[in-house]
Amino acid sequence: MSPWLVGFCFFIGYPLVYSAYLSLHSYDLLSPPRWVGLANYRYLFQDDPEVGTAVRNTLWLIAIAVPLQVLFAFGIAVMVTRAKRGGGLFRTIFYLPALAPPVAAALGFVYLLNPATGPVNTVLGKLGIEGPLWFNDPGWSKPSLTLLGMWGVGTIFVIFLAAVLDVPKHLHESAELDGAGALRRLRYVTLPTISPVILFAVVLGVIQALQYFTQAYVAASIAAGQASQAGTVSTLEQGYPEGSTLFYPILLYYHGFRFFNMGYASAMAMLLLAVAFAVTLIIVRNSRRWVHYSGAVR
Protein backbone atom coordinates (compact mmCIF):
# COMPACT_ATOMS: atom_id res chain seq x y z
CA MET A 1 0.00 0.00 0.00
CA SER A 2 2.87 2.33 0.60
CA PRO A 3 3.74 2.86 -3.09
CA TRP A 4 0.27 4.31 -3.56
CA LEU A 5 0.59 6.56 -0.55
CA VAL A 6 3.96 7.82 -1.75
CA GLY A 7 2.60 8.39 -5.25
CA PHE A 8 -0.48 10.15 -3.97
CA CYS A 9 1.52 12.49 -1.76
CA PHE A 10 3.91 13.08 -4.67
CA PHE A 11 1.14 14.26 -6.99
CA ILE A 12 -0.07 16.68 -4.32
CA GLY A 13 3.12 17.72 -2.57
CA TYR A 14 5.54 18.02 -5.45
CA PRO A 15 3.44 20.51 -7.46
CA LEU A 16 2.95 22.74 -4.43
CA VAL A 17 6.66 22.87 -3.64
CA TYR A 18 7.69 23.27 -7.27
CA SER A 19 5.01 25.95 -7.76
CA ALA A 20 6.50 27.98 -4.93
CA TYR A 21 9.95 27.54 -6.50
CA LEU A 22 8.80 28.50 -9.99
CA SER A 23 6.92 31.54 -8.73
CA LEU A 24 10.29 33.12 -7.93
CA HIS A 25 11.60 32.47 -11.42
CA SER A 26 10.98 33.43 -14.98
CA TYR A 27 10.34 30.30 -17.00
CA ASP A 28 8.98 29.69 -20.49
CA LEU A 29 9.54 25.90 -20.73
CA LEU A 30 12.33 26.35 -23.30
CA SER A 31 15.20 27.95 -21.43
CA PRO A 32 16.01 26.99 -17.83
CA PRO A 33 14.25 28.90 -15.03
CA ARG A 34 15.86 32.24 -14.27
CA TRP A 35 15.79 33.67 -10.73
CA VAL A 36 13.78 36.90 -10.57
CA GLY A 37 13.08 37.15 -6.86
CA LEU A 38 9.72 38.68 -6.06
CA ALA A 39 9.27 40.31 -9.45
CA ASN A 40 6.36 38.04 -10.37
CA TYR A 41 4.54 38.93 -7.17
CA ARG A 42 5.26 42.61 -7.62
CA TYR A 43 3.75 42.50 -11.10
CA LEU A 44 0.82 40.49 -9.79
CA PHE A 45 -0.04 42.88 -6.98
CA GLN A 46 0.89 46.19 -8.56
CA ASP A 47 1.18 46.26 -12.30
CA ASP A 48 -0.95 43.63 -14.01
CA PRO A 49 -4.02 45.53 -15.20
CA GLU A 50 -6.02 42.35 -15.73
CA VAL A 51 -5.61 40.87 -12.26
CA GLY A 52 -7.89 43.53 -10.79
CA THR A 53 -10.61 42.68 -13.31
CA ALA A 54 -10.21 38.95 -12.75
CA VAL A 55 -10.31 39.28 -8.96
CA ARG A 56 -13.39 41.52 -9.09
CA ASN A 57 -15.18 39.05 -11.37
CA THR A 58 -14.34 36.12 -9.13
CA LEU A 59 -15.46 38.10 -6.05
CA TRP A 60 -18.74 38.78 -7.87
CA LEU A 61 -19.26 35.05 -8.15
CA ILE A 62 -18.56 34.52 -4.45
CA ALA A 63 -20.64 37.46 -3.24
CA ILE A 64 -23.63 37.19 -5.56
CA ALA A 65 -23.80 33.96 -7.54
CA VAL A 66 -22.95 31.55 -4.73
CA PRO A 67 -25.44 32.90 -2.13
CA LEU A 68 -28.11 33.10 -4.81
CA GLN A 69 -27.57 29.48 -5.79
CA VAL A 70 -27.54 28.24 -2.19
CA LEU A 71 -30.73 30.16 -1.41
CA PHE A 72 -32.38 28.92 -4.58
CA ALA A 73 -31.44 25.30 -3.90
CA PHE A 74 -32.67 25.61 -0.32
CA GLY A 75 -35.93 27.21 -1.45
CA ILE A 76 -36.83 24.50 -3.94
CA ALA A 77 -35.72 21.79 -1.50
CA VAL A 78 -38.12 23.11 1.15
CA MET A 79 -40.95 23.42 -1.35
CA VAL A 80 -40.39 19.93 -2.73
CA THR A 81 -40.49 18.43 0.77
CA ARG A 82 -43.77 20.23 1.42
CA ALA A 83 -45.32 19.20 -1.88
CA LYS A 84 -48.10 16.69 -1.41
CA ARG A 85 -47.87 15.30 -4.92
CA GLY A 86 -45.16 14.67 -7.47
CA GLY A 87 -42.25 14.88 -5.04
CA GLY A 88 -40.28 12.22 -6.87
CA LEU A 89 -40.88 13.77 -10.27
CA PHE A 90 -39.85 17.25 -9.08
CA ARG A 91 -36.75 15.77 -7.47
CA THR A 92 -35.66 14.18 -10.74
CA ILE A 93 -36.38 17.27 -12.82
CA PHE A 94 -34.46 19.60 -10.52
CA TYR A 95 -31.56 17.21 -10.11
CA LEU A 96 -30.91 16.08 -13.68
CA PRO A 97 -29.50 19.31 -15.19
CA ALA A 98 -26.66 19.09 -12.67
CA LEU A 99 -25.44 16.07 -14.62
CA ALA A 100 -25.34 17.87 -17.96
CA PRO A 101 -21.72 18.11 -19.13
CA PRO A 102 -20.62 21.73 -18.48
CA VAL A 103 -19.47 22.25 -22.07
CA ALA A 104 -22.82 21.06 -23.42
CA ALA A 105 -24.76 23.14 -20.90
CA ALA A 106 -22.76 26.29 -21.68
CA LEU A 107 -23.17 25.72 -25.41
CA GLY A 108 -26.91 25.25 -24.97
CA PHE A 109 -27.32 28.40 -22.90
CA VAL A 110 -25.35 30.55 -25.34
CA TYR A 111 -27.79 29.39 -27.99
CA LEU A 112 -30.89 29.81 -25.82
CA LEU A 113 -29.81 33.30 -24.82
CA ASN A 114 -28.69 34.33 -28.29
CA PRO A 115 -29.81 37.98 -28.42
CA ALA A 116 -31.21 37.94 -31.96
CA THR A 117 -32.59 34.48 -32.65
CA GLY A 118 -32.46 32.65 -29.31
CA PRO A 119 -35.69 31.14 -27.96
CA VAL A 120 -35.54 33.13 -24.71
CA ASN A 121 -35.54 36.53 -26.36
CA THR A 122 -38.09 35.31 -28.90
CA VAL A 123 -40.47 34.32 -26.11
CA LEU A 124 -39.76 37.55 -24.23
CA GLY A 125 -40.44 39.47 -27.43
CA LYS A 126 -43.81 37.79 -27.83
CA LEU A 127 -44.63 38.97 -24.31
CA GLY A 128 -43.67 42.49 -25.34
CA ILE A 129 -40.39 42.56 -23.44
CA GLU A 130 -37.17 43.44 -25.17
CA GLY A 131 -34.64 40.90 -23.94
CA PRO A 132 -31.10 41.91 -23.01
CA LEU A 133 -28.01 40.96 -25.00
CA TRP A 134 -27.13 38.30 -22.39
CA PHE A 135 -23.70 36.83 -23.07
CA ASN A 136 -22.85 39.67 -25.43
CA ASP A 137 -23.41 42.45 -22.91
CA PRO A 138 -20.71 43.05 -20.25
CA GLY A 139 -23.44 43.88 -17.73
CA TRP A 140 -25.42 40.72 -18.45
CA SER A 141 -22.74 38.12 -19.07
CA LYS A 142 -22.21 37.24 -15.41
CA PRO A 143 -25.95 37.08 -14.66
CA SER A 144 -26.27 34.78 -17.70
CA LEU A 145 -23.60 32.52 -16.24
CA THR A 146 -25.41 32.64 -12.90
CA LEU A 147 -28.59 31.51 -14.63
CA LEU A 148 -26.63 28.61 -16.09
CA GLY A 149 -25.36 27.84 -12.59
CA MET A 150 -28.87 27.88 -11.14
CA TRP A 151 -30.00 25.42 -13.77
CA GLY A 152 -27.28 23.06 -12.58
CA VAL A 153 -27.95 23.53 -8.88
CA GLY A 154 -29.12 19.91 -8.49
CA THR A 155 -26.29 18.55 -6.38
CA ILE A 156 -26.77 21.09 -3.57
CA PHE A 157 -30.52 20.70 -3.98
CA VAL A 158 -30.36 16.95 -3.33
CA ILE A 159 -28.13 17.45 -0.30
CA PHE A 160 -30.55 20.05 1.10
CA LEU A 161 -33.47 17.77 0.37
CA ALA A 162 -31.92 14.95 2.39
CA ALA A 163 -31.09 17.36 5.22
CA VAL A 164 -34.57 18.90 5.38
CA LEU A 165 -36.18 15.46 5.42
CA ASP A 166 -33.78 14.48 8.19
CA VAL A 167 -35.02 17.16 10.60
CA PRO A 168 -36.52 15.20 13.54
CA LYS A 169 -40.32 15.21 13.40
CA HIS A 170 -40.71 15.73 17.13
CA LEU A 171 -39.04 19.15 16.89
CA HIS A 172 -41.64 20.27 14.37
CA GLU A 173 -44.45 18.81 16.44
CA SER A 174 -43.44 20.51 19.64
CA ALA A 175 -42.98 23.81 17.84
CA GLU A 176 -46.42 23.41 16.32
CA LEU A 177 -47.92 22.76 19.74
CA ASP A 178 -46.32 25.98 20.91
CA GLY A 179 -48.22 27.72 18.13
CA ALA A 180 -45.44 28.25 15.59
CA GLY A 181 -46.63 28.61 12.00
CA ALA A 182 -44.89 27.11 8.97
CA LEU A 183 -42.61 30.10 8.43
CA ARG A 184 -41.53 30.32 12.05
CA ARG A 185 -40.85 26.59 12.12
CA LEU A 186 -38.71 27.02 9.02
CA ARG A 187 -36.79 29.82 10.72
CA TYR A 188 -36.45 28.35 14.21
CA VAL A 189 -36.48 24.58 13.65
CA THR A 190 -35.41 23.68 10.11
CA LEU A 191 -32.78 26.36 9.61
CA PRO A 192 -30.79 25.77 12.81
CA THR A 193 -30.99 22.00 12.44
CA ILE A 194 -29.59 21.94 8.94
CA SER A 195 -27.09 24.78 9.42
CA PRO A 196 -24.07 22.42 9.05
CA VAL A 197 -25.39 21.46 5.63
CA ILE A 198 -25.77 25.12 4.67
CA LEU A 199 -22.18 25.67 5.73
CA PHE A 200 -21.12 22.72 3.60
CA ALA A 201 -23.00 24.14 0.60
CA VAL A 202 -21.42 27.56 1.04
CA VAL A 203 -17.88 26.18 1.36
CA LEU A 204 -18.46 23.97 -1.66
CA GLY A 205 -19.84 26.92 -3.62
CA VAL A 206 -16.92 29.18 -2.75
CA ILE A 207 -14.35 26.51 -3.64
CA GLN A 208 -16.10 25.97 -6.96
CA ALA A 209 -16.27 29.72 -7.58
CA LEU A 210 -12.51 29.97 -7.04
CA GLN A 211 -11.90 27.39 -9.77
CA TYR A 212 -14.71 28.47 -12.09
CA PHE A 213 -13.42 27.85 -15.59
CA THR A 214 -15.23 25.67 -18.10
CA GLN A 215 -18.58 27.44 -18.41
CA ALA A 216 -17.06 30.91 -18.61
CA TYR A 217 -14.36 29.82 -21.04
CA VAL A 218 -16.75 28.04 -23.38
CA ALA A 219 -19.48 30.69 -23.20
CA ALA A 220 -17.02 33.51 -23.86
CA SER A 221 -15.35 31.84 -26.80
CA ILE A 222 -18.64 30.81 -28.41
CA ALA A 223 -20.32 34.15 -27.79
CA ALA A 224 -17.30 35.93 -29.18
CA GLY A 225 -18.03 33.98 -32.33
CA GLN A 226 -14.38 33.37 -32.81
CA ALA A 227 -13.75 30.69 -35.37
CA SER A 228 -10.59 29.87 -33.52
CA GLN A 229 -9.04 26.45 -33.20
CA ALA A 230 -7.83 25.40 -29.78
CA GLY A 231 -4.27 26.52 -29.38
CA THR A 232 -4.36 29.71 -31.38
CA VAL A 233 -3.99 32.76 -29.20
CA SER A 234 -6.89 35.10 -29.49
CA THR A 235 -7.12 37.91 -27.01
CA LEU A 236 -10.52 38.84 -28.34
CA GLU A 237 -12.29 35.95 -26.68
CA GLN A 238 -10.44 36.34 -23.41
CA GLY A 239 -13.12 37.35 -20.95
CA TYR A 240 -15.50 38.40 -23.73
CA PRO A 241 -17.30 40.79 -23.59
CA GLU A 242 -14.94 43.47 -22.32
CA GLY A 243 -13.28 41.29 -19.73
CA SER A 244 -16.58 40.73 -17.93
CA THR A 245 -16.08 36.95 -17.86
CA LEU A 246 -12.36 37.04 -17.20
CA PHE A 247 -12.21 35.06 -13.98
CA TYR A 248 -9.03 34.41 -12.06
CA PRO A 249 -8.49 30.78 -13.22
CA ILE A 250 -9.03 31.87 -16.82
CA LEU A 251 -6.38 34.56 -16.53
CA LEU A 252 -4.06 31.98 -14.97
CA TYR A 253 -4.72 29.64 -17.87
CA TYR A 254 -3.90 32.31 -20.44
CA HIS A 255 -0.67 33.29 -18.71
CA GLY A 256 0.48 29.73 -18.15
CA PHE A 257 -0.69 27.85 -21.20
CA ARG A 258 -1.22 30.36 -23.95
CA PHE A 259 1.66 32.76 -23.24
CA PHE A 260 3.80 30.20 -21.35
CA ASN A 261 4.75 32.54 -18.52
CA MET A 262 5.13 29.55 -16.20
CA GLY A 263 6.78 31.56 -13.43
CA TYR A 264 4.07 34.19 -13.40
CA ALA A 265 1.32 31.56 -13.60
CA SER A 266 2.91 29.86 -10.58
CA ALA A 267 2.81 33.10 -8.63
CA MET A 268 -0.88 33.41 -9.54
CA ALA A 269 -1.38 29.82 -8.40
CA MET A 270 0.26 30.52 -5.05
CA LEU A 271 -2.07 33.48 -4.48
CA LEU A 272 -5.06 31.30 -5.41
CA LEU A 273 -3.85 28.64 -2.97
CA ALA A 274 -3.50 31.20 -0.17
CA VAL A 275 -6.96 32.62 -0.86
CA ALA A 276 -8.64 29.21 -1.11
CA PHE A 277 -7.06 28.23 2.18
CA ALA A 278 -7.93 31.50 3.91
CA VAL A 279 -11.52 31.56 2.70
CA THR A 280 -12.19 28.02 3.87
CA LEU A 281 -10.59 28.75 7.21
CA ILE A 282 -12.59 31.95 7.71
CA ILE A 283 -15.88 30.35 6.80
CA VAL A 284 -15.31 27.33 9.01
CA ARG A 285 -14.06 29.45 11.94
CA ASN A 286 -16.92 31.93 11.86
CA SER A 287 -19.40 29.17 11.41
CA ARG A 288 -19.22 28.31 15.13
CA ARG A 289 -21.40 31.34 15.73
CA TRP A 290 -24.26 30.25 13.55
CA VAL A 291 -23.85 26.58 12.88
CA HIS A 292 -25.55 24.21 15.25
CA TYR A 293 -24.26 20.67 15.66
CA SER A 294 -26.60 18.36 17.49
CA GLY A 295 -25.13 16.45 20.39
CA ALA A 296 -21.49 16.70 21.33
CA VAL A 297 -20.19 15.73 17.91
CA ARG A 298 -17.20 17.84 16.80
Place this chain on the structure above:
Amino acid sequence: MSDAVVTAPFERRKVPAEVRRRRFLVSVAEHSILIALALAFLAPVVFMTLTALMTSKQALSPELWPKTFEWGNFVEVFHKSPLLTWTLNTTIYAGLATLGVVVSSIPVAYALSRLRWKGRDAVFMVVLVALMLPPQVAVVPLYVMWAKIGLVGTLWPLIIPVWFGDAFAIFLLRQFFLTIPEEYLDAARVDGCGEFRILTTVVVRLAKPAIAAVALFSVLYCFNDFFLPLLYVGENQDNWVISIGLSQFRSLHQVQWNLVMAATILVMLPVLVLFFLAQRAFVEGVTLTGVKG
Protein backbone atom coordinates in the same frame (compact mmCIF):
# COMPACT_ATOMS: atom_id res chain seq x y z
CA MET B 1 -53.86 18.38 34.14
CA SER B 2 -51.77 15.51 32.84
CA ASP B 3 -54.96 13.87 31.53
CA ALA B 4 -55.64 16.90 29.40
CA VAL B 5 -52.20 16.71 27.84
CA VAL B 6 -52.54 13.03 27.03
CA THR B 7 -55.96 13.33 25.50
CA ALA B 8 -55.22 16.54 23.61
CA PRO B 9 -54.35 14.87 20.30
CA PHE B 10 -57.57 12.94 20.30
CA GLU B 11 -60.01 15.76 20.75
CA ARG B 12 -58.43 17.80 18.04
CA ARG B 13 -59.85 21.27 17.67
CA LYS B 14 -61.57 21.92 14.40
CA VAL B 15 -59.43 24.05 12.12
CA PRO B 16 -61.34 27.25 11.40
CA ALA B 17 -62.55 27.59 7.83
CA GLU B 18 -60.46 30.70 7.28
CA VAL B 19 -57.23 28.95 8.28
CA ARG B 20 -58.11 26.00 6.14
CA ARG B 21 -58.71 28.21 3.16
CA ARG B 22 -55.41 29.99 3.69
CA ARG B 23 -53.56 26.69 3.94
CA PHE B 24 -55.22 25.55 0.74
CA LEU B 25 -54.22 28.75 -1.08
CA VAL B 26 -50.63 28.49 0.16
CA SER B 27 -50.48 24.91 -1.03
CA VAL B 28 -51.85 25.85 -4.45
CA ALA B 29 -49.35 28.70 -4.71
CA GLU B 30 -46.46 26.43 -3.77
CA HIS B 31 -47.43 23.80 -6.27
CA SER B 32 -47.83 26.43 -9.00
CA ILE B 33 -44.34 27.78 -8.28
CA LEU B 34 -42.92 24.26 -8.35
CA ILE B 35 -44.61 23.43 -11.63
CA ALA B 36 -43.46 26.71 -13.18
CA LEU B 37 -39.90 26.06 -12.00
CA ALA B 38 -39.98 22.49 -13.26
CA LEU B 39 -41.09 23.73 -16.67
CA ALA B 40 -38.28 26.29 -16.62
CA PHE B 41 -35.81 23.50 -15.81
CA LEU B 42 -37.08 21.42 -18.71
CA ALA B 43 -37.35 24.30 -21.21
CA PRO B 44 -33.65 24.52 -22.15
CA VAL B 45 -33.50 20.88 -23.22
CA VAL B 46 -36.83 21.14 -25.04
CA PHE B 47 -35.76 24.19 -27.05
CA MET B 48 -32.37 22.64 -27.78
CA THR B 49 -34.02 19.47 -29.07
CA LEU B 50 -36.45 21.46 -31.22
CA THR B 51 -33.57 23.40 -32.74
CA ALA B 52 -31.64 20.19 -33.34
CA LEU B 53 -34.55 19.02 -35.50
CA MET B 54 -34.69 22.12 -37.72
CA THR B 55 -33.04 22.69 -41.07
CA SER B 56 -29.89 24.77 -40.75
CA LYS B 57 -31.68 27.70 -42.37
CA GLN B 58 -34.60 27.62 -39.98
CA ALA B 59 -32.27 27.27 -36.99
CA LEU B 60 -30.99 30.76 -37.80
CA SER B 61 -34.48 32.23 -37.58
CA PRO B 62 -36.26 33.12 -34.35
CA GLU B 63 -38.89 30.45 -35.02
CA LEU B 64 -39.43 27.99 -32.19
CA TRP B 65 -41.15 25.03 -33.82
CA PRO B 66 -39.49 22.98 -36.59
CA LYS B 67 -41.31 23.17 -39.92
CA THR B 68 -40.03 19.74 -40.86
CA PHE B 69 -38.48 17.33 -38.41
CA GLU B 70 -34.95 16.66 -39.63
CA TRP B 71 -34.06 13.56 -37.66
CA GLY B 72 -31.17 13.11 -40.06
CA ASN B 73 -29.32 15.89 -38.24
CA PHE B 74 -28.34 13.43 -35.55
CA VAL B 75 -26.68 11.26 -38.20
CA GLU B 76 -25.24 14.27 -40.01
CA VAL B 77 -23.31 15.18 -36.88
CA PHE B 78 -21.26 12.00 -37.21
CA HIS B 79 -20.41 12.80 -40.83
CA LYS B 80 -19.53 16.41 -40.18
CA SER B 81 -17.30 15.82 -37.17
CA PRO B 82 -15.09 13.05 -35.80
CA LEU B 83 -17.56 12.52 -32.98
CA LEU B 84 -16.79 8.79 -33.03
CA THR B 85 -13.07 9.42 -32.55
CA TRP B 86 -13.82 11.82 -29.71
CA THR B 87 -16.09 9.22 -28.14
CA LEU B 88 -13.40 6.56 -28.49
CA ASN B 89 -10.81 8.85 -26.84
CA THR B 90 -13.23 9.70 -24.05
CA THR B 91 -13.91 6.01 -23.52
CA ILE B 92 -10.19 5.24 -23.29
CA TYR B 93 -9.66 8.13 -20.88
CA ALA B 94 -12.69 7.36 -18.72
CA GLY B 95 -12.06 3.61 -18.74
CA LEU B 96 -8.40 3.65 -17.81
CA ALA B 97 -8.80 6.51 -15.34
CA THR B 98 -11.75 4.87 -13.59
CA LEU B 99 -9.92 1.57 -13.36
CA GLY B 100 -7.00 3.45 -11.85
CA VAL B 101 -9.16 5.34 -9.39
CA VAL B 102 -10.81 2.15 -8.15
CA VAL B 103 -7.66 0.01 -7.97
CA SER B 104 -5.58 2.64 -6.22
CA SER B 105 -8.09 4.34 -3.96
CA ILE B 106 -9.33 1.17 -2.28
CA PRO B 107 -6.03 0.28 -0.59
CA VAL B 108 -5.31 3.89 0.34
CA ALA B 109 -8.78 4.31 1.83
CA TYR B 110 -8.36 1.04 3.69
CA ALA B 111 -5.01 2.09 5.10
CA LEU B 112 -6.54 5.41 6.16
CA SER B 113 -9.55 3.90 7.86
CA ARG B 114 -8.72 0.43 9.17
CA LEU B 115 -4.98 0.27 9.78
CA ARG B 116 -3.06 2.07 12.49
CA TRP B 117 0.25 3.54 11.52
CA LYS B 118 2.40 6.56 12.18
CA GLY B 119 1.56 9.53 9.99
CA ARG B 120 -1.91 8.33 9.15
CA ASP B 121 -3.57 11.53 10.28
CA ALA B 122 -1.03 13.58 8.33
CA VAL B 123 -1.80 11.68 5.14
CA PHE B 124 -5.52 12.08 5.74
CA MET B 125 -4.95 15.82 6.04
CA VAL B 126 -3.21 15.68 2.64
CA VAL B 127 -6.34 14.02 1.25
CA LEU B 128 -8.55 16.74 2.69
CA VAL B 129 -6.29 19.48 1.34
CA ALA B 130 -6.28 17.81 -2.09
CA LEU B 131 -10.06 17.71 -1.93
CA MET B 132 -10.40 21.48 -1.65
CA LEU B 133 -7.44 22.44 -3.80
CA PRO B 134 -8.41 24.22 -7.03
CA PRO B 135 -6.88 22.16 -9.86
CA GLN B 136 -5.27 25.30 -11.27
CA VAL B 137 -2.98 25.52 -8.24
CA ALA B 138 -1.01 22.36 -8.96
CA VAL B 139 -1.27 22.34 -12.70
CA VAL B 140 1.78 24.35 -13.75
CA PRO B 141 4.48 22.06 -12.31
CA LEU B 142 2.66 18.96 -13.50
CA TYR B 143 2.39 20.39 -16.99
CA VAL B 144 6.12 21.17 -16.94
CA MET B 145 6.81 17.60 -15.83
CA TRP B 146 4.68 16.02 -18.57
CA ALA B 147 6.16 18.39 -21.14
CA LYS B 148 9.67 17.27 -20.17
CA ILE B 149 8.70 13.59 -20.45
CA GLY B 150 7.11 14.41 -23.79
CA LEU B 151 3.60 13.25 -22.99
CA VAL B 152 1.78 16.55 -23.58
CA GLY B 153 -0.62 15.94 -26.44
CA THR B 154 -1.47 12.43 -25.25
CA LEU B 155 -4.11 11.21 -22.81
CA TRP B 156 -1.53 9.84 -20.36
CA PRO B 157 -1.17 12.99 -18.19
CA LEU B 158 -4.90 12.66 -17.54
CA ILE B 159 -4.76 8.96 -16.69
CA ILE B 160 -1.50 8.30 -14.84
CA PRO B 161 -2.05 10.59 -11.80
CA VAL B 162 -5.31 8.94 -10.76
CA TRP B 163 -3.57 5.55 -10.71
CA PHE B 164 -2.01 6.91 -7.53
CA GLY B 165 -5.34 7.60 -5.92
CA ASP B 166 -7.98 10.26 -6.23
CA ALA B 167 -8.77 12.41 -3.22
CA PHE B 168 -12.53 12.33 -3.69
CA ALA B 169 -12.63 8.56 -4.13
CA ILE B 170 -10.37 7.99 -1.14
CA PHE B 171 -12.56 10.20 1.02
CA LEU B 172 -15.78 8.52 -0.07
CA LEU B 173 -14.41 4.99 0.38
CA ARG B 174 -12.86 5.82 3.74
CA GLN B 175 -16.24 7.05 5.00
CA PHE B 176 -17.77 3.77 3.90
CA PHE B 177 -15.01 1.52 5.26
CA LEU B 178 -15.44 3.16 8.66
CA THR B 179 -18.98 1.78 8.81
CA ILE B 180 -17.82 -1.85 8.42
CA PRO B 181 -17.92 -3.57 11.85
CA GLU B 182 -14.45 -4.34 13.17
CA GLU B 183 -15.65 -7.84 14.15
CA TYR B 184 -15.78 -8.92 10.51
CA LEU B 185 -12.17 -7.98 10.01
CA ASP B 186 -11.09 -9.54 13.31
CA ALA B 187 -12.83 -12.76 12.38
CA ALA B 188 -10.87 -12.85 9.14
CA ARG B 189 -7.64 -12.08 11.01
CA VAL B 190 -8.29 -14.93 13.44
CA ASP B 191 -8.76 -17.21 10.44
CA GLY B 192 -5.28 -16.24 9.36
CA CYS B 193 -6.00 -13.71 6.65
CA GLY B 194 -3.36 -11.13 5.88
CA GLU B 195 -4.43 -7.50 5.58
CA PHE B 196 -4.22 -7.71 1.81
CA ARG B 197 -6.52 -10.71 1.67
CA ILE B 198 -8.95 -9.11 4.09
CA LEU B 199 -9.05 -6.15 1.77
CA THR B 200 -9.59 -8.11 -1.44
CA THR B 201 -12.14 -10.51 -0.01
CA VAL B 202 -14.02 -9.11 2.99
CA VAL B 203 -13.83 -5.35 2.54
CA VAL B 204 -14.25 -5.15 -1.22
CA ARG B 205 -17.28 -7.41 -1.10
CA LEU B 206 -18.95 -5.40 1.62
CA ALA B 207 -18.13 -2.11 -0.05
CA LYS B 208 -19.55 -2.94 -3.48
CA PRO B 209 -22.14 -0.11 -3.49
CA ALA B 210 -19.55 2.47 -2.46
CA ILE B 211 -17.11 1.21 -5.09
CA ALA B 212 -19.86 1.41 -7.70
CA ALA B 213 -20.53 5.00 -6.67
CA VAL B 214 -16.83 5.85 -6.93
CA ALA B 215 -16.60 4.29 -10.40
CA LEU B 216 -19.73 6.09 -11.51
CA PHE B 217 -18.52 9.50 -10.32
CA SER B 218 -15.15 8.90 -11.92
CA VAL B 219 -16.70 8.07 -15.30
CA LEU B 220 -18.88 11.17 -15.06
CA TYR B 221 -15.93 13.32 -14.05
CA CYS B 222 -13.86 12.13 -17.03
CA PHE B 223 -16.78 12.60 -19.39
CA ASN B 224 -17.34 16.17 -18.19
CA ASP B 225 -13.75 17.23 -17.55
CA PHE B 226 -12.66 20.12 -19.73
CA PHE B 227 -9.81 22.03 -18.09
CA LEU B 228 -7.18 19.27 -17.97
CA PRO B 229 -7.98 17.82 -21.43
CA LEU B 230 -7.79 21.35 -22.82
CA LEU B 231 -4.27 21.66 -21.41
CA TYR B 232 -2.93 18.29 -22.43
CA VAL B 233 -4.69 17.37 -25.67
CA GLY B 234 -6.11 20.75 -26.77
CA GLU B 235 -3.47 21.12 -29.47
CA ASN B 236 -3.57 17.58 -30.75
CA GLN B 237 -6.84 17.08 -32.59
CA ASP B 238 -6.29 13.32 -32.88
CA ASN B 239 -6.63 12.96 -29.14
CA TRP B 240 -9.52 15.32 -28.57
CA VAL B 241 -12.11 14.04 -26.13
CA ILE B 242 -15.82 14.81 -26.40
CA SER B 243 -15.77 17.90 -24.20
CA ILE B 244 -12.98 19.53 -26.23
CA GLY B 245 -14.49 18.52 -29.55
CA LEU B 246 -17.90 19.84 -28.60
CA SER B 247 -16.47 23.18 -27.47
CA GLN B 248 -14.82 23.51 -30.88
CA PHE B 249 -17.78 22.16 -32.81
CA ARG B 250 -19.25 25.55 -33.51
CA SER B 251 -16.05 26.92 -34.92
CA LEU B 252 -15.93 23.91 -37.26
CA HIS B 253 -19.51 24.46 -38.43
CA GLN B 254 -19.98 28.11 -37.92
CA VAL B 255 -23.62 28.88 -38.34
CA GLN B 256 -25.26 25.49 -38.21
CA TRP B 257 -26.93 25.80 -34.85
CA ASN B 258 -29.10 22.79 -35.62
CA LEU B 259 -26.04 20.53 -35.86
CA VAL B 260 -24.43 22.15 -32.82
CA MET B 261 -27.57 21.48 -30.79
CA ALA B 262 -27.87 17.93 -32.16
CA ALA B 263 -24.29 17.27 -31.02
CA THR B 264 -25.02 18.85 -27.64
CA ILE B 265 -28.06 16.65 -27.13
CA LEU B 266 -26.08 13.58 -28.20
CA VAL B 267 -23.42 14.43 -25.61
CA MET B 268 -26.01 14.85 -22.85
CA LEU B 269 -27.72 11.58 -23.68
CA PRO B 270 -25.18 9.08 -22.27
CA VAL B 271 -25.22 10.87 -18.91
CA LEU B 272 -28.99 10.70 -18.82
CA VAL B 273 -28.96 6.98 -19.62
CA LEU B 274 -26.29 6.39 -16.99
CA PHE B 275 -28.42 8.20 -14.42
CA PHE B 276 -31.50 6.09 -15.00
CA LEU B 277 -29.45 2.88 -15.03
CA ALA B 278 -27.56 3.70 -11.88
CA GLN B 279 -29.84 5.82 -9.71
CA ARG B 280 -29.00 3.70 -6.69
CA ALA B 281 -25.28 4.30 -6.95
CA PHE B 282 -25.92 8.03 -7.29
CA VAL B 283 -27.97 8.19 -4.14
CA GLU B 284 -25.37 6.10 -2.31
CA GLY B 285 -22.62 8.48 -3.37
CA VAL B 286 -24.47 11.64 -2.46
CA THR B 287 -25.44 10.41 0.99
CA LEU B 288 -21.91 9.21 1.71
CA THR B 289 -20.15 12.42 0.76
CA GLY B 290 -22.86 14.96 1.48
CA VAL B 291 -22.33 15.39 5.21
CA LYS B 292 -23.73 12.41 6.99
CA GLY B 293 -25.28 12.43 10.45
